[in-house]
Amino acid sequence: MQTLRRMELVEDLAEGRWRLAPGLEDTLRSMGERGDIIRLMQREVTRARLERTEQRIYGPASEPLVGRVIMRGLADEHRDRHFLLVDGVDGRSHYVGIGEAATVEELPKNAVVRLAPRVPMVRDMDRTVQTIADVSDGRYSTVHHQLYDPTASRAFAESHVRRLEAMRKAGLDVGRDPDGSWRISPDHLALAERFEQKLARERPVEVEVVAKGSLDHLAAADGATWLDRELASPSGMHVRDAGFGREVRSAMSLRQQWLVDQELAVETSGSIRLRQGALALLQRRELLRIAARLSGKMGKEFSEAKQGDLIEGRIVRRIEGVSGRFALVEKSRDFTLVPWRPVLEKQIGKQVEGIMRETGINWRFGRGRSGPEIS
Template sequence: MSLRPRLDWVGVDHWNTEHPHVHLIVRGVREDGENLVISRDYIKEGMRDRARDLITQELGPRTDQEIRRTLERQIAAERWSSLDRQLARDSTRSGVIDLAPHAHSEPDEFQALKVGRLRKLESLGLADQIGPGQWAMSDNAEATLRELGERGDIIKRIHRGLTERGIERGAANYVLAGESLDDPVIGRLVAYGLDDELKGTAYAVVDGADGRTHHIKLPDLDTAGDGTPGSIVELRKFDDAQGRRRVALAVRSDLSIERQIMATGATWLDRQAIAREPVALGGGGFGAEVREALDRRAEHLIGQGLAERQGHGVSFSRNLIETLRRRELDALGEKLASESGRPLTRAATGEYVAGTYRRRFKLASGRFAMIDDGLGFQLVPWSPSLEKQLGRHVSGLARGDGGIDWSFGRKRGLGL
């Protein structure tokens, strides 16, 4: 090893871009016991050169044919490439790339490849031929090509996510920057993950109720939420404590619309059916699926005696959401009481809820927490602030809307 001390490391292979790559975390300790500090230059260039040498020793040198094939693939690439970097190095101080043959210089074996690449850049408006064998690249060529490359990666990411879920959507309905839209983005979560491993930013692909498929950039994985593919999510926009605009995904239902159709509890579909301003549905894509699911859910509720047809519409029973919610919670409470031997109790508005937070349940009616006081248990609406208290004693005050104002130690958190 060129660094001498022994290094601890862990690596992970990534195939989330056009170029498969490896991420390494390296830690070393000097002979005096202090942490090994590696210079930026060695991290930037030295490690790459050393890795190249080791790979060459193991696999042998790259053949001229392999190198040429790699460069040939870059001629038509709509992204910043090593061929572009070489052209940038070839340019003079005045910005001229001189590929004209000269009697006193050796012929450039890659001249045809460079000319082919410049022709491609010319078609993109990123290079101009200014004379016989002489070219000039645009000042914004690198930035534009990197943007095009990112755009291509996003399109492939959306397509891959949809394909893995067996969903067919046309590329014409892709929205590549869903986070910048003024309109609400609500739909089915298709995929999410890290967007930039170095910066820690994240992304999500949402099959929108508006009939379009949205790629959304997020500040980090925490803001991607904890929904699973198939769940119903909404992109929320808000100002943080410093007044900065933030975005985050909020889970509106852990159940897919297919599971909601016959569900016992109060579903997202039910809330849409009775909402004064329901989510606007597109004519195709997920919007069409939601419209069909709403019809099937209505038929199910009619069979349950909770709705009836009136003309061309459907009339739902009063207190539909509360009725369905209570049915689901009663069924779960009965099951848990049978398992634990303790009764389900309920807190009225203004009463205290106290006990140990035991479990979280993802129901059709939402997320609920089991609070066990040793004599019985309660099922109360779950909130993100509660999750850190799993296995601990918590207490709070029941609100009129069914939520709980939690108190953790001396702090008091609002259960949203």
């Protein structure tokens, strides 16, 4: 009891009587788990031959973080919840609970990731659905949407339908009638908030892979890298001159010199500035290089997609590049490469059609092209 008193978990009422702090058991359990996590981090950091004296447990109130993945492990086998150990650019190692295994794809060894807590909040599209239903007798559909807002594209309205479908699959009270319209309850925004809270429990952290492989490779990569995007539009992340942060600073310096040598950046007043269009040029260089390699293997000509072009064919597979991911779309005589979208994963091996726009591609799936548009 004296030990608990020093931890401010009990109060001494004298004469052998004590008052336990509310939630004492949960607090002790949490402290035990934290101790286990710290010991795990120290063991794995040592195993990775890293000298990191500071450890952090990444939580809902944490700032966005960029770092290199040290390992991925199982945090709770009964609920299939996983974690990452991340060597951050802030010079610290971080334990990051990432939720259910299926919500985060497999990560390459030494992948550099950007992490941000998932904040459960009602989205603008939820409010739009509620507004349209309020003036449409409690109904929502793409037709109702375009009547309410004639400037809205069908693809934009379909994104709201996908949101409703996801909420329905999650077991929320969102009903769809045979005519394709949706019955929207007066408490729709409360349902949307519950849905977001469920998603946050399943996946408490957004994990984005920003680089694969070593930083040394990025320093001279002939493609639009994460380092280039940081130079073009700094995210404001704090890169400490210690640990992995020091490695990133070194790679950034080497990358700047490479860009200057390639005449893609200029040095003015002691700082390096990318030339206009440098990112697009780097991405196109890599695109053409990948296309040339594929053309030799496939025995087909590459057709470069331009704004306004009709993209049609069979989605063959996903192509990984330094600049990002591309979808390989094959036709009988030629093929093209277009920006990858996660929604294309389920379309591999199928016929697709879409229009190349400045902001992306409006996809229409299915051989009959009668499916929804995905923008």
